[in-house]
Amino acid sequence: MSCKGPLSGYRVLDMTQFESGTVCTETLAWLGAEVLKVERPVKGELGRYSQANPGVDSYGFVVMNMNKKSITCDAKSPEGLALLEKLMKVCDVVVENMGPGSMDKLGLTYDRCKELNPKIIYASLKGFDQTGPYKDYPAFDPIATHTGVMVSATGLPEQPIKCGVSVADSGTGMTLAMSIIAALLQREREGIGQRVDVAMQDFMICLSRSQWEPFLNKGKPNRRVANGMPLEDVAPSDTYPCKPFGLNDYVHIYCSRHPGSKQWDNLCDVIGRPDLKQDVCPEMATPTSRFVHRDICDGAIKDWLKNYTKFEAMDILCKADIPAGALLDCEDITNDPQYQERGIIVEVEHPQRGKFKIPGFAPKMSAVKVEYECSPELGGSNEEVYGKLLGLSAEERSALKEKKVI
Numbered sequence: 001m002s003c004k005g006p007l008s009g010y011r012v013l014d015m016t017q018f019e020s021g022t023v024c025t026e027t028l029a030w031l032g033a034e035v036l037k038v039e040r041p042v043k044g045e046l047g048r049y050s051q052a053n054p055g056v057d058s059y060g061f062v063v064m065n066m067n068k069k070s071i072t073c074d075a076k077s078p079e080g081l082a083l084l085e086k087l088m089k090v091c092d093v094v095v096e097n098m099g100p101g102s103m104d105k106l107g108l109t110y111d112r113c114k115e116l117n118p119k120i121i122y123a124s125l126k127g128f129d130q131t132g133p134y135k136d137y138p139a140f141d142p143i144a145t146h147t148g149v150m151v152s153a154t155g156l157p158e159q160p161i162k163c164g165v166s167v168a169d170s171g172t173g174m175t176l177a178m179s180i181i182a183a184l185l186q187r188e189r190e191g192i193g194q195r196v197d198v199a200m201q202d203f204m205i206c207l208s209r210s211q212w213e214p215f216l217n218k219g220k221p222n223r224r225v226a227n228g229m230p231l232e233d234v235a236p237s238d239t240y241p242c243k244p245f246g247l248n249d250y251v252h253i254y255c256s257r258h259p260g261s262k263q264w265d266n267l268c269d270v271i272g273r274p275d276l277k278q279d280v281c282p283e284m285a286t287p288t289s290r291f292v293h294r295d296i297c298d299g300a301i302k303d304w305l306k307n308y309t310k311f312e313a314m315d316i317l318c319k320a321d322i323p324a325g326a327l328l329d330c331e332d333i334t335n336d337p338q339y340q341e342r343g344i345i346v347e348v349e350h351p352q353r354g355k356f357k358i359p360g361f362a363p364k365m366s367a368v369k370v371e372y373e374c375s376p377e378l379g380g381s382n383e384e385v386y387g388k389l390l391g392l393s394a395e396e397r398s399a400l401k402e403k404k405v406i
């Protein structure tokens with residue numbers, strides 16, 4: 001197996017911040033690209049800072065910025081802009097997720113960057129599409145999940161509830177990475193650079209695509225059903241409490257809504273209630289009738305679950321061909337060695353925080369092994385990038401440092 005990532009040889013100028021953009025460039029870095037993260041001198045990217053531990057990189061920063069090189073540059077100074085323009089010429093891709101108009105204000109418009117490097121892939125991630133009526137609006141993750149359908153479909157009938165993880169941030173970042181790689185492939189074939197734009201709202205609309213089935217069927221938006229089945233009233237489909245009834249001691253059980261499925265009958269065998277099988281009990285005959293009488297079916301499931309943990313329940317049910325998923329939190333995942341063995345959880349060593357475990361890259365490729373590195377120290381690659389890559393002398397570098405340009 002080769003250890004070289006498929007993107008090795010490509011260089012990315014990374015002008016991203018927080019989660020959405022940084023996840024995009026982290027993905028490119030895991031796949032082997034050389035990612036130069038541009039940060040403000042002294043302070044660094046704002047995501048480095050946390051109120052809990054000022055002066056130490058936030059865990060969030062480490063999670064989003066693995067395998068990158070950090071360089072400092074005050075993009076608002078003329079000397080800093082000149083450095084960025086030089087870098088633009090030796091990079092294949094530039095990625096940014098600043099507020100609307102910020103790149104243009106810096107003088108780094110697409111047209112300017114294309115002038116500097118006609119084959120540049122110029123990738124921008126914004127909250128909203130840059131041609132639409134919301135183009136000037138700022139956005140964090142919940143703004144995108146609210147304006148991109150997802151929250152309208154999530155929560156209780158009378159209360160929309162946002163997702164607890166940043167789906168819009170990380171999802172849009174990953175989709176941007178995918179589009180950048182496609183643009184690089186096109187560049188290989190046709191010799192052209194291009195601009196790639198993605199809006200978090202638009203990504204969320206596309207991610208919410210399953211909502212169009214009920215919308216088209218009923219002519220109105222789907223209802224919210226908490227942990228139930230959104231497409232149809234069927235049972236069992238819920239998140240049930242398990243032994244020992246702690247905060248996250250739950251298992252989700254869902255039996256297929258499709259006719260002919262044996263999953264409910266299998267469940268009846270497992271929980272010792274053959275009297276509730278489809279052919280025996282008229283109330284339990286179909287997924288819909290079970291929903292109408294869900295007090296019976298849910299009651300039987302809850303009685304059985306009193307004796308099992310979520311892990312035991314998941315194992316027993318899945319082995320009997322009943323779809324069931326334990327509610328696993330960060331602690332469960334971090335402490336279960338299987339995730340580390342297959343590289344989903346990886347251990348990093350941070351100079352200030354020591355060793356800890358965080359999520360890695362999900363896909364597996366037969367010819368590639370992702371080698372994980374901790375997020376970079378602020379300006380850790382200044383010498384390499386400004387010295388070796390751009391050819392600035394030690395005197396020039398220390399003068400720029402003195403002036404806080406780098």
Ligand SMILES: CC(C)(COP(=O)(O)OP(=O)(O)OC[C@H]1O[C@@H](n2cnc3c(N)ncnc32)[C@H](O)[C@@H]1OP(=O)(O)O)[C@@H](O)C(=O)NCCC(=O)NCCS
Pocket residue numbers: 017018019020021038039040041073074075076097098099100101102103105106125126127137138139140141169
């Ligand atoms: C997320 C967001 C709302 C944050 O807004 P914000 O805190 O006001 O930050 P902005 O990105 O608007 O501004 C960053 C500023 O830092 C400046 N900056 C960034 N890097 C710099 C550097 N290396 N040197 C000097 N200045 C720098 C930018 O030029 C910009 O200045 P300006 O406001 O004068 O144009 C906004 O960036 C945004 O809408 N981004 C796009 C959507 C997105 O990615 N959201 C999710 C983030 S997880």
